[in-house]
Amino acid sequence: xxxxxxxxxxxxxxxxxxxxxxxxxxxxxxxxxxxxxxxxxxxxxxxxxxxxxxxxxxxxxxxxxxxxxxxxxxxxxxxxxxxxxxxxxxxxxxxxxxxxxxxxxxxxxxxxxxxxxxxxxxxxxxxxxxxxxxxxxxxxxxxxxxxxxxxxxxxxxxxxxxxxxxxxxxxxxxxxxxxxxxxxxxxxxxxxxxxxxxxxxxxxxxxxxxxxxxxxxxxxxxxxxxxxxxxxxxxxxxxxxxxxxxxxxxxxxxxxx
Amino acid sequence: xxxxxxxxxxxxxxxxxxxxxxxxxxxxxxxxxxxxxxxxxxxxxxxxxxxxxxxxxxxxxxxxxxxxxxxxxxxxxxxxxxxxxxxxxxxxxxxxxxxxxxxxxxxxxxxxxxxxxxxxxxxxxxxxxxxxxxxxxxxxxxxxxxxxxxxxxxxxxxxxxxxxxxxxxxxxxxxxxxxxxxxxxxxxxxxxxxxxxxxxxxxxxxxxxxxxxxxxxxxxxxxxxxxxxxxxxxxxxxxxxxxxxxxxxxxxxxxxxxxxxxxxxxxxxxxxxxxxxxxxxxxxxxxxxxxxxxxxxxxxxxxxxxxxxxxxxxxxxxxxxxxxxxxxxxxxxxxxxxxxxxxxxxxxxxxxxxxxxxxxxxxxxxxxxxxxxxxxxxxxxxxxxxxxxxxxxxxxxxxxxxxxxxxxxxxxxxxxxxxxxxxxxxxxxxxxxxxxxxxxxxxxxxxxxxxxxxxxxxxxxx
Numbered sequence: 001x002x003x004x005x006x007x008x009x010x011x012x013x014x015x016x017x018x019x020x021x022x023x024x025x026x027x028x029x030x031x032x033x034x035x036x037x038x039x040x041x042x043x044x045x046x047x048x049x050x051x052x053x054x055x056x057x058x059x060x061x062x063x064x065x066x067x068x069x070x071x072x073x074x075x076x077x078x079x080x081x082x083x084x085x086x087x088x089x090x091x092x093x094x095x096x097x098x099x100x101x102x103x104x105x106x107x108x109x110x111x112x113x114x115x116x117x118x119x120x121x122x123x124x125x126x127x128x129x130x131x132x133x134x135x136x137x138x139x140x141x142x143x144x145x146x147x148x149x150x151x152x153x154x155x156x157x158x159x160x161x162x163x164x165x166x167x168x169x170x171x172x173x174x175x176x177x178x179x180x181x182x183x184x185x186x187x188x189x190x191x192x193x194x195x196x197x198x199x200x201x202x203x204x205x206x207x208x209x210x211x212x213x214x215x216x217x218x219x220x221x222x223x224x225x226x227x228x229x230x231x232x233x234x235x236x237x238x239x240x241x242x243x244x245x246x247x248x249x250x251x252x253x254x255x256x257x
Numbered sequence: 258x259x260x261x262x263x264x265x266x267x268x269x270x271x272x273x274x275x276x277x278x279x280x281x282x283x284x285x286x287x288x289x290x291x292x293x294x295x296x297x298x299x300x301x302x303x304x305x306x307x308x309x310x311x312x313x314x315x316x317x318x319x320x321x322x323x324x325x326x327x328x329x330x331x332x333x334x335x336x337x338x339x340x341x342x343x344x345x346x347x348x349x350x351x352x353x354x355x356x357x358x359x360x361x362x363x364x365x366x367x368x369x370x371x372x373x374x375x376x377x378x379x380x381x382x383x384x385x386x387x388x389x390x391x392x393x394x395x396x397x398x399x400x401x402x403x404x405x406x407x408x409x410x411x412x413x414x415x416x417x418x419x420x421x422x423x424x425x426x427x428x429x430x431x432x433x434x435x436x437x438x439x440x441x442x443x444x445x446x447x448x449x450x451x452x453x454x455x456x457x458x459x460x461x462x463x464x465x466x467x468x469x470x471x472x473x474x475x476x477x478x479x480x481x482x483x484x485x486x487x488x489x490x491x492x493x494x495x496x497x498x499x500x501x502x503x504x505x506x507x508x509x510x511x512x513x514x515x516x517x518x519x520x521x522x523x524x525x526x527x528x529x530x531x532x533x534x535x536x537x538x539x540x541x542x543x544x545x546x547x548x549x550x551x552x553x554x555x556x557x558x559x560x561x562x563x564x565x566x567x568x569x570x571x572x573x574x575x576x577x578x579x580x581x582x583x584x585x586x587x588x589x590x591x592x593x594x595x596x597x598x599x600x601x602x603x604x605x606x607x608x609x610x611x612x613x614x615x616x617x618x619x620x621x622x623x624x625x626x627x628x629x630x631x632x633x634x635x636x637x638x639x640x641x642x643x644x645x646x647x648x649x650x651x652x653x654x655x656x657x658x659x660x661x662x663x664x665x666x667x668x669x670x671x672x673x674x675x676x677x678x679x680x681x682x683x684x685x686x687x688x689x690x691x692x693x694x695x696x697x698x699x700x701x702x703x704x705x706x707x708x709x710x711x712x713x714x715x716x717x718x719x
Binding site: 154156167171 | 340
């Protein structure tokens with residue numbers, strides 16, 4: 001081993017201990033029953049169990065709704081932040097990003113308290129509100145980044161060629177900012193699928209999401225089934241990531257944080 | 258000239274950015290079908306002017322007329338002009354065809370018409386068969402062609418080009434220059450071209466507008482500008498030149514580098530200080546009996562087509578000479594300058610003049626500093642004009658040691674000394690003649706001896 005590549009050794013050990021080993025353990029546990037024998041029953045159990053499937057479908061639905069909500073609110077916000085004539089100060093950008101500095105759990109608990117104080121019944125509405133509040137910065141920031149770095153001469157060229165202000169946006173600015181939107185989707189959609197704390201606190205456990213049932217199984221020492229559910233989720237996340245990577249290979253370069 | 262020949266007219270145009278004037282009282286007209294170049298160093302205001310014509314910037318004062326109609330207030334998308342941007346600004350999410358068709362589609366042109374016109378311009382820029390290519394896979398030169406095609410497909414009345422060749426390598430640039438010129442001939446559209454490259458301007462233009470520090474210095478054909486620069490800035494910026502201090506003895510007779518020469522200039526008065534420009538290719542090596550003066554060769558460098566030599570004249574001035582024959586350093590040579598090749602220019606200024614205020618008997622405040630001098634003839638608080646000869650301003654390495662300080666912004670070599678322009682932080686300019694060598698952007702202290710400061714009562718002062 002050459003001198004320089006030996007510098008990578010600590011990182012290599014770290015990765016093996018904290019990334020590779022847990023993944024291997026998840027896979028191993030998924031295919032074992034409680035007594036340690038090889039079995040497919042954990043996987044088949046999920047696909048046979050109506051409750052698990054409907055929870056899974058609900059999680060995806062909530063994730064899609066939350067992502068859509070984040071785009072609807074986040075895109076205009078990012079656009080305003082990146083427009084030098086509307087926003088002259090970097091402070092406003094920081095204000096939008098600042099919630100990311102506070103622990104998500106604390107924000108969620110605080111939000112739940114606010115709803116209780118206001119006497120609003122916890123349910124799907126409050127769940128979406130909380131999720132959107134938690135994940136909005138992850139949508140705004142990549143879009144803001146792309147819009148902010150975008151060469152102004154593209155918009156000017158469109159205007160020069162006869163595009164009205166709205167056409168400049170729909171035909172040039174919006175398509176060119178799609179890499180940022182793609183990064184935002186990646187950063188909002190996937191964590192939303194696996195979240196459990198937000199649904200627990202903001203619906204009083206009335207609505208169970210996929211993350212919730214994984215957590216419940218593991219809390220109840222049903223390690224093998226919990227591992228199998230985690231594996232299924234990992235595979236779905238991997239598939240969406242790969243699909244998106246193919247879809248937009250430059251997305252990460254321009255849009256990722 | 259016929260009024261209808263003017264396609265664009267610019268009147269008293271001024272523009273400032275955060276208090277700094279970038280354009281000051283620009284007046285100019287552009288003839289229909291003409292290839293006009295705005296030429297000047299970076300920061301001279303040429304791009305600002307182009308962007309105002311395109312509509313991306315609004316003038317502070319003055320107006321821009323297109324075919325007699327005021328353009329101010331018309332947004333860029335309604336102006337019948339198109340721009341070729343410096344870095345092309347081709348839309349990366351569209352292919353070549355869609356980039357070119359962008360403007361036509363917005364105007365709801367029928368599909369067959371779009372097809373026909375896109376194909377025609379692609380042929381014009383020699384890029385047929387590239388329709389389906391992704392613009393990011395094209396080379397710089399190819400992107401340039403597509404950018405031009407995208408603009409001219411809309412058949413604009415005027416095509417604006419913002420340093421379109423700046424990003425290309427030398428060989429490519431030369432080829433594109435020829436093609437642009439041909440395109441201009443074929444299309445018959447008016448071109449307004451912005452560049453800082455004087456050679457490009459001389460090659461391409463019908464008319465050149467030389468700009469510096471927000472003002473037009475000279476407007477003329479390339480030959481006019483090259484052969485008859487109106488001031489030392491133009492002479493120095495366009496081509497190589499020897500710029501020398503001289504004295505106009507009488508009409509058709511001028512003295513410089515310690516000798517008297519016949520020239521063709523008249524109307525500069527008698528015994529008046531002038532600037533004299535002699536192009537390096539206009540100084541001839543001749544036999545002793547035909548010579549006007551002698552010199553000693555200092556250096557000789559081969560430049561491909563010609564040799565570039567620096568010589569010291571018998572009176573101690575340095576001259577640059579370009580010739581097909583080489584003379585080795587140390588050689589004694591005999592030189593001659595023909596009357597036609599001497600360009601005499603009025604001096605823009607003969608001394609520094611500042612606005613000052615008397616502080617007390619021996620102190621005057623100007624250029625943001627307190628200078629010692631004899632002010633006993635004035636009372637404190639008087640506003641005065643301060644006059645200082647160019648060669649009496651001392652520049653100091655340490656800016657703290659001077660009464661004031663500034664940046665070197667322009668350097669002109671005048672054969673036996675440097676003529677520097679210093680800008681103080683408040684934007685005032687100080688001109689200095691010196692034998693010391695300074696670099697552009699050097700921070701210098703400004704010191705003036707008390708006896709070299711002359712005071713004059715400011716006008717309108719009771």
